[in-house]
Amino acid sequence: MFSLELVPVLQSAINATQKENRDSFEDLLTKLQFFFPDNLILSALDLIDRENVIKYTTPWGTTRFQVFGSTPGSSYSVFPNISCNAAAVSVYCSCPAFAYSTLKSDSQLMCKHLLAAQLAPQLGKCIERSLGPDDLASLIASQYSASMLSTSDNA
Numbered sequence: 283m284f285s286l287e288l289v290p291v292l293q294s295a296i297n298a299t300q301k302e303n304r305d306s307f308e309d310l311l312t313k314l315q316f317f318f319p320d321n322l323i324l325s326a327l328d329l330i331d332r333e334n335v336i337k338y339t340t341p342w343g344t345t346r347f348q349v350f351g352s353t354p355g356s357s358y359s360v361f362p363n364i365s366c367n368a369a370a371v372s373v374y375c376s377c378p379a380f381a382y383s384t385l386k387s388d389s390q391l392m393c394k395h396l397l398a399a400q401l402a403p404q405l406g407k408c409i410e411r412s413l414g415p416d417d418l419a420s421l422i423a424s425q426y427s428a429s430m431l432s433t434s435d436n437a
Contacts, residue, residue, distance in 0.1 A: 288391055289372050292317050293362075296404050307405075317391055325352070326397035335402040338413040338421070347399040348421070351377065359422075360399040375399075 295313040314323050329335060334350040347360040358377040373396055374380070380393040392400075402408035413421070 288317065292391065293400065296400050310401075314397075318397065319390075322390065322394055322397065325394040326401060328352075329394060329398040330402045330405060330407045333407070333409060335398050335407070336409045336411060337399075337403060338411050338418070340413050340415070340418060349375075349395040349398055351395065358395045360395050362396060362399050 295317075296310065311323065329349060329352070332350075336348045337345060338348065339345050345363070347362065348357055349360050350357050356377075358375050360376075361374045363372065373392060375393050375396045377393055377395050380396060383390045384392055
């Protein structure tokens with residue numbers, strides 16, 4: 283139903299929004315309604331309002347996001363720009379909704395975590411942190427451990 287080729291169009295629409303201009307925010311909401319159902323937009327904006335979006339930047343310029351989910355203890359790795367010629371997708375979130383709704387069933391363009399990571403920096407509502415190599419390894423290890431724990435709980 284959706285094509286991941288629409289992601290650059292969506293990113294252009296988001297980037298055209300000015301942070302301080304309320305009219306631009308209303309315009310952004312109108313544009314987002316073209317791509318997403320209202321409940322997904324509201325869920326992403328709720329994550330942003332709760333300050334659940336953290337942007338990590340490494341010394342070598344790589345950017346990744348961590349978005350805390352709606353349920354306590356849930357945290358997802360979000361990559362809004364994957365630049366790899368071999369990749370079938372240009373965006374990625376580690377949440378189950380992205381795997382199912384975007385990758386498997388192709389029923390939506392992205393999940394609420396990915397949309398929140400796209401919107402938060404543009405709206406000036408993103409927590410920014412720099413991340414060294416050891417910090418990055420520790421963050422990935424903790425997220426891997428958390429995902430393994432939740433997988434064993436479901437078994």
